[in-house]
Amino acid sequence: xxxxxxxxxxxxxxxxxxxxxxxxxxxxxxxxxxxxxxxxxxxxxxxxxxxxxxxxxxxxxxxxxxxxxxxxxxxxxxxxxxxxxxxxxxxxxxxxxxxxxxxxxxxxxxxxxxxxxxxxxxxxxxxxxxxxxxxxxxxxxxxxxxxxxxxxxxxxxxxxxxxxxxxxxxxxxxxxxxxxxxxxxxxxxxxxxxxxxxxxxxxxxxxxxxxxxxxxxxxxxxxxxxxxxxxxxxxxxxxxxxxxxxxxxxxxxxxxxxxxxxxxxxxxxxxxxxxxxxxxxxxxxxxxxxxxxxxxxxxxxxxxxxxxxxxxxxxxxxx
Numbered sequence: 196x197x198x199x200x201x202x203x204x205x206x207x208x209x210x211x212x213x214x215x216x217x218x219x220x221x222x223x224x225x226x227x228x229x230x231x232x233x234x235x236x237x238x239x240x241x242x243x244x245x246x247x248x249x250x251x252x253x254x255x256x257x258x259x260x261x262x263x264x265x266x267x268x269x270x271x272x273x274x275x276x277x278x279x280x281x282x283x284x285x286x287x288x289x290x291x292x293x294x295x296x297x298x299x300x301x302x303x304x305x306x307x308x309x310x311x312x313x314x315x316x317x318x319x320x321x322x323x324x325x326x327x328x329x330x331x332x333x334x335x336x337x338x339x340x341x342x343x344x345x346x347x348x349x350x351x352x353x354x355x356x357x358x359x360x361x362x363x364x365x366x367x368x369x370x371x372x373x374x375x376x377x378x379x380x381x382x383x384x385x386x387x388x389x390x391x392x393x394x395x396x397x398x399x400x401x402x403x404x405x406x407x408x409x410x411x412x413x414x415x416x417x418x419x420x421x422x423x424x425x426x427x428x429x430x431x432x433x434x435x436x437x438x439x440x441x442x443x444x445x446x447x448x449x450x451x452x453x454x455x456x457x458x459x460x461x462x463x464x465x466x467x468x469x470x471x472x473x474x475x476x477x478x479x480x481x482x483x484x485x486x487x488x489x490x491x492x493x494x495x496x497x498x499x500x501x502x503x504x505x506x507x508x509x510x511x512x513x514x
Contacts, residue, residue, distance in 0.1 A: 287499035288458035293476045294497055299456045300410065321449050324465040329447045330513055332417040335383030338455060339391075343374040344408045347394070349423060351435025363433070368423050370396045372440050373406055381413070382511050392441030395448040396424055403483050404451035404491065413453035413460065413507070415446035451491060460503040464494035468513075469506045474498050 349368040356362060377389040385391070393416055406412050419439060426437035445452060454461040461477065462469050474496040483492075498506070 287501050288497075293478050294458070296461075296477050296479045296481060296495065299458055299461060299477065299497065300407075300454060324447050324450055326465075326467045326510075327513065329415065330510070333382065333415050333446050333514060334418050334443070335385050336381040336413065336415045336511065336514075337375075337383070337385055337391075338378040338381070338411060338413050339375040340378060340411050341373055341406050341408050342376055342390075343372075344406060345372055346370070347372050347440060349436055351423075351426060351437050352433050353426065353431045354433050355431070366425060366435075368396060368425060370394050370423075370439075371405060375414070378411065381507060382415075382514055391443060393443045393445060394419065394439050394441030395444050396439070403481060403488065406452050406454075411455040413455065416443045417446050418442060419444040449487070451495065456497075458497060459500050460498045462496050462498050462503070463491060464496060466510075468510045469498060469503065470496065472498075472502045472506050474502070 347370045349366075349370070351366050351368075353364050353366060354361065355364045357364070371394070373393045373395075375391050375393060377385050377387055377391060380387065393414065396419070406414075419442065421438055421442070423437045423439060426432055450465060451461070451463045453463075453466075462474075464470055475498075477495040477497055479492040479495060
């Protein structure tokens with residue numbers, strides 16, 4: 196610092212005091228610097244103490260909450276349940292080898308046939324299942340719950356000249372009627388919660404493979420019209436009831452419908468697209484008889500949820 200400057204600031208002071216003043220200014224600047232260093236050091240110390248306090252408080256908070264959870268079994272159970280639900284929604288059932296049919300579903304609500312099946316149905320020829328042909332006539336594919344299932348008998352008389360002029364023919368028909376609540380919709384103009392009736396007139400399927408009350412199925416179905424198939428010329432009917440209870444029929448009533456179970460989906464082997472991925476063989480370990488039972492008893496498979504949804508999407512793309 197120049198003397199002239201100090202002289203201007205401190206007027207009336209002689210050179211000795213000016214010199215002493217200069218020395219004092221140097222000492223003062225050093226002191227100020229030390230003060231700044233001290234203050235900076237003090238700030239860092241305060242910050243360090245604050246961080247330590249925050250960490251201690253955070254540790255106490257975590258420990259306290261863990262202790263609260265341990266002493267609140269309802270909260271723990273709820274959280275575990277939610278976690279289990281989450282895991283179940285993304286985890287497939289993994290079978291270790293073949294699975295038994297009786298472990299997947301039951302026939303406790305299967306329909307019992309007490310009526311005699313008309314000879315017409317017992318001797319008819321059945322067209323073999325063909326995926327593309329069956330899908331062509333579909334108006335809907337739904338996942339549905341069977342609310343009720345029962346057998347219905349029809350008796351009617353038609354006019355015919357087959358054996359004599361203005362003769363009469365007596366007819367009998369037996370159908371199985373399913374009352375269904377719609378769940379997820381794969382295809383068609385339907386909404387979850389809708390109620391529909393499916394009535395299969397031409398059935399020879401073994402009762403074990405009927406859709407069962409209270410069970411859930413994936414059901415492809417078509418429009419069957421209002422009149423029984425053997426009475427399609429309703430003008431020739433002179434007596435009896437030929438009008439169907441349900442507007443729809445399963446797309447192919449001569450094989451087991453796809454059943455939804457806890458472990459996945461029970462599917463018959465004639466679904467070509469659904470069989471194109473991983474599947475588990477099902478051993479039918481129940482007693483039954485009949486040609487259709489013998490045909491399907493070694494052609495039933497379990498598909499996991501993820502595989503079924505992937506392959507069923509490909510099925511729907513064919514429509």
